[in-house]
Structures are given as C-alpha cells and as structure tokens.
Amino acid sequence: MLRQRHYFRRERWRVAALEFERRAAGLVGVAGGPHFQHALVRPRHDPRLGQVFVFIRITAQDLRDAVASTGFLVSVEENRSPRVTKQIAGRVEKVGHSISWDLSDHGHRHLGGPVAKCGKGSQDRLPRFATVGGGEDLDRIPRLVAGITGTAAALFYRVDRHGPPLPEGPLIVAANHPNSLVDALLIFRCSERITRPLGRAPLFDRFLLGPVLRALGGIPVxxxxxDPExxxxxxxxxxxxxxxxxxxGAIQIYPEGRSHSxxxxxxxxxxxxxxxxxxEDGADWGLGLSIVPVGITxxxxELARTExxxxxxxxxxxxxxxxxYREDPVAAVxxxxxxxxxxxxxxxxxxxRHRDRILVExxxxxxxxxxxxxxxxxxxxxxxxxxxxxxxxxxxxxxxxAHPEEHRRLIERVERYAxxxxxxxxxxxxxxxxYRFLPVARYVLVRGTLLALGLPFAIxxxxxxxxxARLPGFVVRRVKPQFEVTATIKLATLLGGTFAAWILWPALGYxxxxLSVAVVAAVLAPVCGFVAMRWVELAREVREDTALFLRLQGRPDLREQFAxxxxxxTETxxxxxxxxxxxRQVSPRKESDGRGT
Structure with a gap:
C-alpha cells in the first residue's frame, strides 16, 4: 500500500507525506504510540506523487483537539504492534468540509482545504492500521471518568431526572449554571451520551481537575x-x-456564562x-443539529443528600x-x-427574591x-x-x-403558617x-423493621x-471557599477520601x-457505607415524624390553630x-379582538 515516503522538517516537528493507493483516497486516520501520535490530517494532490496524505507528529491531547476541530473520528494503533488498541474511527459523508485546525501554540502550521469523500461501504478499502466505527464509539477513558464523577454526584445529592432521552446525532446540551462543576457532573449522570463540557480555561490548569476535564474532552473557554489578553x-x-x-458528537454549554446563586x-x-x-452553516444547513434545554434545580x-x-x-x-443568518448573522444569533x-x-x-421561593414551597x-x-x-x-x-x-x-394588596395579605398568612x-x-x-391508629401502626411496623434489619450494616x-463523611466539612472550614464552589469542594474532597478509604480497607484486610479478607473488605466496605447513609436518612425522618407526633399529643389548641x-x-x-x-382566558380574547379591529 505504501509507495513512497518523504520527510521534511518544520521547526521541531516532523511532517511526513505518504501516498497510498488511490482506492484509499479520502481516508482520515491516525496511528501512534503512548508518547506521540501521527495524525493523518488531509489528502492533497501532489503533481509528482499524485494523491498524498499528510501526517503530523502531535501529542495525544493535541490529537483530540484536532479530531474535534476537523469533525473526524479516527483510530489509534500501538506503535509496536499491528493490533488496534483504540477505535474511535469514523467516515466523512460529504465533500467540502474545510479543516481549520490551528496548533500554532505547539509549533504547527495551519492546514486547510477540502477533504475527499469517503463513502459508504469503504471499510474494506482502508489501510491495515485504520478501521471504521460509529461516531459515538468514544474511547473508554471519557466514559469511565464520566461514570465515576456522575455516580459521585448522584450519591452526594438525591438526583431526580425528568424528560425525554437525548437524541442521536450532533447535539448541544444547554443548561442553567447554579452550582459550578457539579452541574456538569449531574448532566453526565443523567445523560445517555457523553457530552463534552465547555469550561473556563483556568480550570484546565488546575491540579487533578485539569486532567479530568481533558480526559472528558473538555473545551476551554x-x-x-x-484573562483579557x-x-x-x-x-x-x-x-x-x-x-x-x-x-x-455532543457538547454541553452553559449560556449564562458563569455559575451563580x-x-x-x-x-x-x-x-x-x-x-x-x-x-449548521459549515455543513450547508444539513447537519441536523439538536439543541436540548436542561434545567437544574x-x-x-451546599448541603449533601439534598434534592x-x-x-x-x-x-x-x-x-x-x-x-x-445569511442576511443578518447578529439578528439570527x-x-x-x-x-x-x-x-x-x-x-x-x-x-x-429568595423569600418568594420559600413562600411558594x-x-x-x-x-x-x-x-x-x-x-x-x-x-x-x-x-x-x-x-x-x-x-x-x-x-x-x-x-x-395585578392585586398587590391581596398579595401582601397572602404573604403574611403564608409566613405565619411557615x-x-x-x-x-x-x-x-x-x-x-x-393521627389514625392503623396508619400509625403500619408506619411503626414498616420503618421499625427496616431500621432493625439495617442496624448492623449501619454500625x-x-x-x-x-x-x-466528616472530611468535606473540615476542608470547607479550613479553605473557606466562595459559596458558588462549596459543593464542588465538598464533592471533590468526598470523592478523594472515598477512593483513599476504599484502598485502605482492602490493604489492611490483606x-x-x-487475599480473601481483602476481597471481602473491598466488597463489604462500600455496601456498608451505602446502607449506613440510607439508614441515617430514614432514621432522621422517623425521628422528625415521632417528635412531631409527641409534640401534638395533648395540644388541641395547636391543632385548631393549624386547622x-x-x-x-387553602380557600384564598x-x-x-x-x-x-x-x-388568562380574557387576555387572549382581548388580543384577538384588537387584531381583528
């Protein structure tokens, strides 16, 4: 397949031009090792060599950015083995997509221009090192990271998802932004697809957080x-x-541009x-992009295990x-x-106002x-x-x-009841x-049984x-973060402490x-922790219900006041x-009458 190879240097990066048989024209792929990757950027026509493919030596992270920028998904092969170890390959379905990939900060030159078409049924025409897969066949690292962090968010909060599943194809998930990085983790948890997050550029330089964002395919904003410059x-x-x-692919964006309370x-x-x-414009308005609005409430x-x-x-x-958009892009935006x-x-x-939400609830x-x-x-x-x-x-x-005086009276009554x-x-x-006898007896029997059965595991x-569990509170008291990132700090601390403890207990068991004791410890430790968490929540509910029941006994005046x-x-x-x-029914009629006249 490989007929001729040429090397030339551009600054400190090696660029290789490779010509393949004409039946492989249009391929966009990549091969490389653990320390560097060769990215097949685009085919071009050389007067002497004919159809030529251009390779550039780049790092793995630059490769992800290049793949995202070009819109192509590629396959990766270990440098010393013909076995394909990662597959994120894809086909280009139409002619004319322009590559505008800029890696000037890394010493690369800009490579642009159209790409050739790689039509259906072309998998048997690919070179040995490249294979074709679906556009959603992402590598395992983003899925693993999204799964771990999303599960951590689901344990930190009581997550309740509502709405239809995410559609296939190009997708933008646009959400409100009340809780810093936790919002992205909740979307990971509640989504059927991996959505690449857009985040503030300084986050990508932070210890531990930066590698996690890059592993998820995050895009810095x-x-x-x-940084104004x-x-x-x-x-x-x-x-x-x-x-x-x-x-x-799918990306998640927060149009408000900042986290707030x-x-x-x-x-x-x-x-x-x-x-x-x-x-859409770059795909000649045939992309079929979907935008899904998401609300996080x-x-x-700032509190763990809340709704x-x-x-x-x-x-x-x-x-x-x-x-x-073609007539007035600003108006379309x-x-x-x-x-x-x-x-x-x-x-x-x-x-x-915040008080309005309390009164409404x-x-x-x-x-x-x-x-x-x-x-x-x-x-x-x-x-x-x-x-x-x-x-x-x-x-x-x-x-x-419409009725400010009645609004004032209503607020006074609701505040008195609250x-x-x-x-x-x-x-x-x-x-x-x-309180009726049978419901109270059923309540005591069911919850008492659950508390008794779960008590050994809870202990x-x-x-x-x-x-x-106490580590996040200690860290927050020492660090004193801004309110916007309190939950993020707590969740990150809890996640790190959980991993450390999960390693510690099996090690002590070993x-x-x-080995047998270590395996038992590795399995039972998280199970006991989860049961203890649910047991404590149930115990708090039972304690609250029991205390209210006892306070109301012998207090008919309170019952009458509440009634x-x-x-x-209720009548108001x-x-x-x-x-x-x-x-509301009268307003549309007035509007329609006004339009009629």
Whole structure:
C-alpha cells in the first residue's frame, strides 16, 4: 500500500507525506504510540506523487483537539504492534468540509482545504492500521471518568431526572449554571451520551481537575474576566466545538456564562447560538443539529443528600434560521439565544427574591395536602413537585402585579403558617390534622423493621466511613471557599477520601488475613457505607415524624390553630387560582379582538 515516503522538517516537528493507493483516497486516520501520535490530517494532490496524505507528529491531547476541530473520528494503533488498541474511527459523508485546525501554540502550521469523500461501504478499502466505527464509539477513558464523577454526584445529592432521552446525532446540551462543576457532573449522570463540557480555561490548569476535564474532552473557554489578553484564543474554542458537532458528537454549554446563586436566570451570552449556527452553516444547513434545554434545580445546593431535579426539555433545531443568518448573522444569533433561553426557562424555577421561593414551597405543600393530592408526612421528590412549583411561582408573579394588596395579605398568612411549622419542626411533610391508629401502626411496623434489619450494616458502615463523611466539612472550614464552589469542594474532597478509604480497607484486610479478607473488605466496605447513609436518612425522618407526633399529643389548641390557618390559606389560594384562570382566558380574547379591529 505504501509507495513512497518523504520527510521534511518544520521547526521541531516532523511532517511526513505518504501516498497510498488511490482506492484509499479520502481516508482520515491516525496511528501512534503512548508518547506521540501521527495524525493523518488531509489528502492533497501532489503533481509528482499524485494523491498524498499528510501526517503530523502531535501529542495525544493535541490529537483530540484536532479530531474535534476537523469533525473526524479516527483510530489509534500501538506503535509496536499491528493490533488496534483504540477505535474511535469514523467516515466523512460529504465533500467540502474545510479543516481549520490551528496548533500554532505547539509549533504547527495551519492546514486547510477540502477533504475527499469517503463513502459508504469503504471499510474494506482502508489501510491495515485504520478501521471504521460509529461516531459515538468514544474511547473508554471519557466514559469511565464520566461514570465515576456522575455516580459521585448522584450519591452526594438525591438526583431526580425528568424528560425525554437525548437524541442521536450532533447535539448541544444547554443548561442553567447554579452550582459550578457539579452541574456538569449531574448532566453526565443523567445523560445517555457523553457530552463534552465547555469550561473556563483556568480550570484546565488546575491540579487533578485539569486532567479530568481533558480526559472528558473538555473545551476551554477564554473569558475576558479571567484573562483579557487570551480572548483571541476563543477562535480555537469555536472550531473545536463546531468540529465536535460535525463529527456527530455532543457538547454541553452553559449560556449564562458563569455559575451563580441567583433565584432566576441571569443574562444569556450568545456563544451557544453562534456555535450552533456556525455548525449548521459549515455543513450547508444539513447537519441536523439538536439543541436540548436542561434545567437544574437544587433544594439546598451546599448541603449533601439534598434534592436536585434535572429536567431535560424537548429538542429543537436552528436550520429554520438559514435565511436570516445569511442576511443578518447578529439578528439570527439573537433570535436563537432567545429561543434557548425560553427553553431553559421552562425547565427552571425563577423568582425575584429568595423569600418568594420559600413562600411558594410552603404554599404548595399546604395546598396539595389539604386538597388530598398528597398524603400528610409523605416527602415528595423535587422533580415531582416541580410543575406545581412552577405554576405557583407564576401565580405569585400575577397576584403581585395585578392585586398587590391581596398579595401582601397572602404573604403574611403564608409566613405565619411557615413560622408555626418551623416552631414545631414539622419539616416538608406538614402537620397532619389528625393521627389514625392503623396508619400509625403500619408506619411503626414498616420503618421499625427496616431500621432493625439495617442496624448492623449501619454500625459497620459508620465505623468505616465516618472520617470520610466528616472530611468535606473540615476542608470547607479550613479553605473557606466562595459559596458558588462549596459543593464542588465538598464533592471533590468526598470523592478523594472515598477512593483513599476504599484502598485502605482492602490493604489492611490483606495484611490481617490475606487475599480473601481483602476481597471481602473491598466488597463489604462500600455496601456498608451505602446502607449506613440510607439508614441515617430514614432514621432522621422517623425521628422528625415521632417528635412531631409527641409534640401534638395533648395540644388541641395547636391543632385548631393549624386547622384554621390551613382552611384560610387553602380557600384564598383556590379563589386566586380561579381569578387567575379567568383573567388568562380574557387576555387572549382581548388580543384577538384588537387584531381583528
């Protein structure tokens, strides 16, 4: 297959030009070893040699960037063995894709121009070292890293996923950004596909975090607030993101541009829309790109084992903006950004003030239990409550604008009910109007049995893992990080401590009793830790329910006070809901009458 080879030097990088048989024309592949890789960048026509393929010696990370930038997936072969050890190969399905790969920081020259077509059924025409695979056949390292970190996030929080699965093909996952790096880990956990994250460039230089981001195929974003002199390097970011989409991959972006603790979405930046439109334009508007809005909502993001809802919206595209983009790119970018913001807003809770969210949650819990939609003392998942919370939030905004005096009275009543509930430490389950014998007996029997059966494992797990569980709090108290990254610091510390302990216990078991004891320790230690975590959560619920039950015994005055407040609030909420629905029905009629005249 190999007819002729030429070497020439360009600075300190070796470039080789190789000519293959004409039946291999259009191949884009790579071969290399553990320390360097030869990337087959593009075919070109040489007057003397004919069809020529250009190889460049680059590092493995530069190779990933090159593959993302060109949109091609390639196969990798060990340098000293013909066996293909990694397969991330792919086919180029059309002519005219332009490679715009810039590795000037590494001493490479820019290589551009069209590539030849590699049509269907071309696998038997490839050279020996390259094989063809699907566009989603990523190597195992990103999947392993995403699996580990996503599982850690799912153990740190109680994750509740809602929404359809991610579509196939080129994909942008656009999400809100309330919790720094934890947001990306939750998307890893809740996604069926590996999505390459876009992150702040300084994160890629940090100890441990940088290698993890690079292993996940992360793409650095150079923000002005991080380094004003490095923003010109965002050209590479756009090329890498567009190239990943051209290769059929998926990326995750946070259009707000920063992590924050606001109770509402902040101003969206246009980078997501620019990437999407550039990707479609580069593929002549036939890419079939999908954009999926994602909303991440935390109940208390700084605390472990609290609720988080991850909601995936319906996918939409941007090919309908083709004409607008060609006429006015800025207007098309603005239009798509607004579309993305609407999609994310539908999947998130948005309030003007933090107090509004507390009041909405209290009112929603009271209303659904008084209406007998949810039993008393049952703690629903945040994702299940989310549609009702959204509706209550919209109703609160309506009454604040349309009837401010009634809004003030409603807030006073809800605050009085919330204060009384806090005084009794009622928690999320509310204060039931009465306790019946059979439900109480069933509650005691079921939960008492579970606590008794899990007690031995809980004791063993506590002895093994209490130091690890207390380590994040100790680190946060010493480091005193910003509130935005508190959960990230806790999660990273917990993950490191868990790995260290998981290594320690089998090692001690091996020293004490040999290989069999080490294996038993490696299996039982995480099992006991998980059982202990769930046992402690169940014990806290039982303690809270039991304490409330005992406080209400012999206090008919408290029961009457709660009953009166519940009745007033429930009736007020029902009346307001009725008026709100009537006004919403009248508004469209007025608009239609106005258009008719």
């Amino acid at each position: 150079y923000r002005r607030e991080d 490095a923003t010109h390097r965002n050209d590479r970011m756009f090329r890498s993101a567009v190239g990943a989409l051209h290769g059929g 606001e109770t509402h979405l902040v101003e969206f930046r246009t980078g997501t829309a620019r990437i999407a439109l550039q990707a 935390y109940s208390a993001k 988080v809802a991850v909601r995936f919206g319906k996918a939409f595209g941007c090919a309908d903006l083709k004409d607008r 603005r239009r798509l950004t607004e579309r993305i913001e609407r999609g994310i807003r539908r999947q998130t809770l948005n309030f003007d 209290v009112a929603e819990q009271l209303y659904v239990r008084e209406s007998r939609w949810v039993p008393w003392r049952v703690r629903e998942r945040l994702g299940t409550r989310f549609p009702r919370l959204q509706r209550f939030a919209r109703g609160l905004e309506w009454i604040r604008g 204060a009384l509930s806090d005084e009794l430490h009622a928690g999320e389950g509310g204060v039931p109007p009465r 063993a797990g506590s002895l093994l893992w209490v130091p690890v 020293v004490a009793g040999g 009166e407040l519940r009745s007033e609030l 909420l029902r009346q307001l809901e009725k008026r709100w629905m009537e006004e």
